[in-house]
Amino acid sequence: MSNPFQPSLDFDAAATAAEDGEALIIDVDGYEGPLHVLLALARTQKVDLLKLSVLKLAEQYLAFVHEARRRRFSLAADYLVMAAWLAYLKSRLLLPKPDRPKAEEPPAEEMAARLAFRLAKLEAMRVASEALRTGPQLGREVFVRGDPEAIRVIPSGRIEGDLYALMDAYIGQRRKEASRHYQPAAPQAYPLEDARDRLRRLLPDLERWTPLAGVAPLGSPAAGPSRASYVASTLSASLELIKEGALEARQLEAFADIYLRARKGEARA
Amino acid sequence: MTDRMETAREIEALLFAAAGPLTDADLAKRLPEGADIAGALGELAERYQGRGVVLAQVAGGWRFQTAEDLAWLMTEERDEPRRLSKAAQETLAIIAYHQPVTRAEIEAVRGVQASRGTLDVLLELGLVRMRGRRRTPGRPVTYGTTDAFLEHYGLASLSDLPGLAEMKAAGLLSMDLPPDFAVPDPNLAQADEDPLEATDAPEFHVDFLAEE
Amino acid sequence: MTDRMETAREIEALLFAAAGPLTDADLAKRLPEGADIAGALGELAERYQGRGVVLAQVAGGWRFQTAEDLAWLMTEERDEPRRLSKAAQETLAIIAYHQPVTRAEIEAVRGVQASRGTLDVLLELGLVRMRGRRRTPGRPVTYGTTDAFLEHYGLASLSDLPGLAEMKAAGLLSMDLPPDFAVPDPNLAQADEDPLEATDAPEFHVDFLAEE
Numbered sequence: 001m002s003n004p005f006q007p008s009l010d011f012d013a014a015a016t017a018a019e020d021g022e023a024l025i026i027d028v029d030g031y032e033g034p035l036h037v038l039l040a041l042a043r044t045q046k047v048d049l050l051k052l053s054v055l056k057l058a059e060q061y062l063a064f065v066h067e068a069r070r071r072r073f074s075l076a077a078d079y080l081v082m083a084a085w086l087a088y089l090k091s092r093l094l095l096p097k098p099d100r101p102k103a104e105e106p107p108a109e110e111m112a113a114r115l116a117f118r119l120a121k122l123e124a125m126r127v128a129s130e131a132l133r134t135g136p137q138l139g140r141e142v143f144v145r146g147d148p149e150a151i152r153v154i155p156s157g158r159i160e161g162d163l164y165a166l167m168d169a170y171i172g173q174r175r176k177e178a179s180r181h182y183q184p185a186a187p188q189a190y191p192l193e194d195a196r197d198r199l200r201r202l203l204p205d206l207e208r209w210t211p212l213a214g215v216a217p218l219g220s221p222a223a224g225p226s227r228a229s230y231v232a233s234t235l236s237a238s239l240e241l242i243k244e245g246a247l248e249a250r251q252l253e254a255f256a257d258i259y260l261r262a263r264k265g266e267a268r269a
Numbered sequence: 270m271t272d273r274m275e276t277a278r279e280i281e282a283l284l285f286a287a288a289g290p291l292t293d294a295d296l297a298k299r300l301p302e303g304a305d306i307a308g309a310l311g312e313l314a315e316r317y318q319g320r321g322v323v324l325a326q327v328a329g330g331w332r333f334q335t336a337e338d339l340a341w342l343m344t345e346e347r348d349e350p351r352r353l354s355k356a357a358q359e360t361l362a363i364i365a366y367h368q369p370v371t372r373a374e375i376e377a378v379r380g381v382q383a384s385r386g387t388l389d390v391l392l393e394l395g396l397v398r399m400r401g402r403r404r405t406p407g408r409p410v411t412y413g414t415t416d417a418f419l420e421h422y423g424l425a426s427l428s429d430l431p432g433l434a435e436m437k438a439a440g441l442l443s444m445d446l447p448p449d450f451a452v453p454d455p456n457l458a459q460a461d462e463d464p465l466e467a468t469d470a471p472e473f474h475v476d477f478l479a480e481e
Numbered sequence: 482m483t484d485r486m487e488t489a490r491e492i493e494a495l496l497f498a499a500a501g502p503l504t505d506a507d508l509a510k511r512l513p514e515g516a517d518i519a520g521a522l523g524e525l526a527e528r529y530q531g532r533g534v535v536l537a538q539v540a541g542g543w544r545f546q547t548a549e550d551l552a553w554l555m556t557e558e559r560d561e562p563r564r565l566s567k568a569a570q571e572t573l574a575i576i577a578y579h580q581p582v583t584r585a586e587i588e589a590v591r592g593v594q595a596s597r598g599t600l601d602v603l604l605e606l607g608l609v610r611m612r613g614r615r616r617t618p619g620r621p622v623t624y625g626t627t628d629a630f631l632e633h634y635g636l637a638s639l640s641d642l643p644g645l646a647e648m649k650a651a652g653l654l655s656m657d658l659p660p661d662f663a664v665p666d667p668n669l670a671q672a673d674e675d676p677l678e679a680t681d682a683p684e685f686h687v688d689f690l691a692e693e
Contacts, residue, residue, distance in 0.1 A: 032356060035380025050439075078381070110446070117446050121378055124432070124441045129362035131431040138421045139348055141340040142325075143498035144332060145285060162415070163399045163634045164392050164651065167643055169567075170574035170664075171653045177590050178662070279554055282547040286555055297553060320683045321493030336632060344499045372650060389652035392636030399651075401640045438604040440687055 008064055032080035036063060039119050039126075049120040054112035058086040089115075192219070192227040195237035203246060209259040212238070212249075276300065276309035277316075280331075290330030290420060327418035329426055351391070360387050361396060365418065365430055366442055369400045369411035374444055390414070396421065488512065488521035489528070492543075502542030568599045573608060575643060577630070580667045581612045581623035581674050600624070608633065613674040625667075638683050640668040 031037045042052055058173045069075050080106075092108035131203040136142050202215065216234035219227050238260055241247040251258045284291060296306050310331065314324045314402040317333075325334050327328065335343065353361065363375050376383050391397040416425070424435055425429065433442075439446035491512055500676060508518050522543065526536045529545070537546050546594060547555060575590050576582055586688065588594055603609035612625040626639070645664045648654050654662075 032379070033381035054554065114446050117441075118378075118380070122380065122438075122439050124358055124367065124436050124439075125362045125378060126429070128366060128432055128436075129358040132362060132365070132422055133353075133358055135431070136337045136423050138334075138342075138423065139346075141337050142336050142423060143336040143343055143346050143494075146346055146498045146500045162395075163636075163643065165572050165652065166577065166649055167635060167653055169570045170578055171648055173575065173591055174662070174664075175570050176592060278531075278533035278550060282551040283555055285534045285535075285545065286547055293645065321490035321495075323499045333497065335498050336490070341495045342495060342500055345511070346500075386652065388650065392651055399643060399647070400635055400637075401637060408640075408642055410650075423540075441548060 034061075035118065035122055036078050036116075037061065037079075038082075039122055042119050049123055050115045050116055050121065054115055055090060057115075058090040061086055062090075070075045086252055096162075176189075188229070190219075190223045190229045190233040192233055195230075195233040196240060198239045199234065199241055199247070203241075206247070206260055206262040209250070209261045212258040212260060215260055273305050273308050273312060276304045276306065277312045280309050283325070284331055287332065288325050290332040292330040293329065312350070325423060326425040327423050328416040332420075336422070354387070356384065356387050357390050360396050361414075361418075362411050363390055364391070365414050365427070366436065367400070367444070368413035368427075368432065369403070370413075371403055371409040371411055373409060375412075377444070397426055406453060485517050485520050485524060488516045488518065489524045491516075492518070492521050493525060496543055496545050502539050502544040504542040507542065519599070528681050541576075566602070572599050573603055573626075573630075574605070576609055576666055576669060578625050579624050580625035580639075581615070582622040582625075583615055583623055585621060587624075611677055613676045616673045616675060620675070622677075637667075640666070642667060678684070 009077055031040070036133070038061055040058055041064065042059070044057065045052060047053075062083055065075065065079055068079070083249060089108060089111055093112065097107075099233055138144070199215070206215070212231065212235060215238070216231040218226075219225060219230050225233075235258070238247055239250060246263060247260055248263055249258055249260050280296060283296060283299060292305055297304070300306065310324070317324045318334075320436050321336055321339055325332055344425055356379075359379060363378050364370055367374065367378070367461065372383060375388075377478075387400050388397070392399075394417075395415055396418045398415045399411055400411045402408040419426065427433075436442050447481050487625055492508060495511060499543070509516070512518065522536070529536045531548075533548055533551055535548050537544060571591060572587060575587050579586060579590070584600065600609070604611075607627055607629040607669050609624055610627045612623045614620040615623050630636075631638065631641075632634065643651075644666065645654070645662075648664065
């Protein structure tokens with residue numbers, strides 16, 4: 001029977017290869033992690049997983065890792081950690097037992113049993129998941145009544161919604177709240193220094209009375225300082241230049257346009 | 270018509286019109302007082318035995334569903350089921366058999382970190398729910414399956430999970446090495462040992478552990 | 482089983498699972514060639530005669546429907562299920578995490594005015610209760626969740642409410658949240674509220690019903 005879990009692995013080839021010490025034909029990408037590889041290898045022993053020869057398994061795995069590294073230099077750290085642990089376990093299983101075992105370490109046999117137990121557990125879960133997957137499923141093998149229009153009896157009056165829905169509803173709103181926060185862009189101002197320099201450069205052209213609005217840069221509506229900022233900074237700069245005596249200004253009445261003109265004699269200076 | 274037959278008719282109509290499985294309590298609430306629900310259900314089950322539509326017990330309730338062997342007819346009704354990844358399937362099985370179970374325990378069984386998307390998908394599909402918190406340091410959240418899970422896989426209850434009793438008997442559903450777990454002596458467990466014979470192996474070994 | 486009986490089974494399953502009535506032509510298209518559809522339909526009609534579910538011919542097609550005389554069983558069941566509206570679900574979530582929380586605070590998070598009905602529904606369902614009054618000007622009523630809430634969501638206590646870490650694990654938190662995003666722990670809620678007084682109750686009703 002073909003193995004539903006590991007289509008990329010040829011068990012017989014792997015078993016023979018492990019025994020012969022030859023290259024294993026194994027694709028690391030076919031596995032989720034070291035435990036899944038170990039399980040595939042364990043199956044080659046064709047015994048109850050609880051009666052597994054852990055020693056043999058360790059050898060098979062080390063051969064696997066060795067080969068995988070030879071073919072592809074990079075190998076996930078998980079695989080190497082498992083290899084190191086198995087090498088350690090193997091050495092402890094092979095060495096004669098000390099008369100007094102170190103207190104802090106479980107006996108090697110127990111470590112081996114733990115590994116066998118984990119493999120048996122994972123295998124049981126894989127078989128269970130396969131049993132669930134291949135069993136009759138709603139909407140695939142069996143169907144309930146399809147007519148959506150007819151009268152429907154709703155089972156029990158319990159309230160719908162689970163904890164996940166509650167969390168989802170909560171986070172959804174907090175996210176909206178976060179994105180709702182008003183973040184005005186700081187207004188950009190036309191620097192006074194720039195206005196002053198520009199006005200000084202313009203002095204030769206201001207022999208006649210010119211409206212302030214015509215002197216200030218137009219600016220662009222898309223980016224940069226606003227028109228108001230240009231006008232305000234230009235006015236401030238013009239007042240400074242008036243104080244210096246380089247410029248004169250007049251306004252006929254309140255709120256009327258302000259006119260600027262270079263002072264006679266200064267225009268060419 | 271006998272009372273029981275009338276009750277059977279009524280249950281038939283109710284289950285037919287129901288949007289989901291109805292429990293005995295649901296039925297009792299809707300039927301006249303004193304109706305022999307168990308008897309009528311038995312009658313219905315018998316009546317629908319072997320028909321194109323059968324009575325099934327799922328998620329603690331009853332529902333009508335099409336017969337399994339007629340799946341080939343239902344091409345139009347079949348909505349392309351969202352295929353669970355292998356990792357998600359395995360995770361679902363671990364949650365189903367070990368619930369309540371924490372994320373760390375799921376990862377311990379699989380030997381790999383649960384990648385993003387595995388648990389999420391199961392939660393989103395409503396197959397899995399958060400059940401509560403383990404009373405251990407850190408109070409991790411525990412996961413379990415939902416009624417939708419039972420309904421989807423046509424299970425009457427969690428104890429109907431395939432192989433559950435055998436796994437429990439073998440100690441495979443505990444998180445740690447069970448105390449009576451047979452510790453193989455690696456010095457004896459060489460390649461020359463015999464596989465378990467069919468006669469001394471409980472059914473479990475055949476079904477869930479033995480090499481296929 | 483005779484061919485006709487097998488065809489009857491197949492039609493039974495098809496009609497049951499179909500989204501609407503199926504015509505003879507629909508059936509012929511989906512059944513194996515040469516099936517005796519008329520004969521099988523006659524057999525089904527006879528079989529379902531007088532049952533809780535009957536075979537009916539409507540709009541030129543066939544469908545199963547509940548027996549007319551059992552309508553009394555169904556009418557009561559047309560009630561809407563107690564499905565929480567999106568607004569109610571959201572309001573409940575905010576109350577759960579931010580309790581004790583005032584109506585104004587709920588609205589601040591949701592960005593919309595809490596509609597009259599939303600809080601009422603939650604109070605009526607017994608998921609939410611008034612906890613007290615905030616010690617701030619106006620002494621607004623604060624809301625919190627009830628034991629029924631805990632029960633419904635399978636929580637032993639409020640401290641079991643999943644926090645930020647679990648939300649992250651469940652894949653609910655996306656990158657676009659601000660780095661200082663936090664989820665309040667309702668267990669650590671500040672105590673700047675006064676218990677409701679006996680006189681608060683009637684006042685509440687006025688306040689609640691005469692709401693703007």
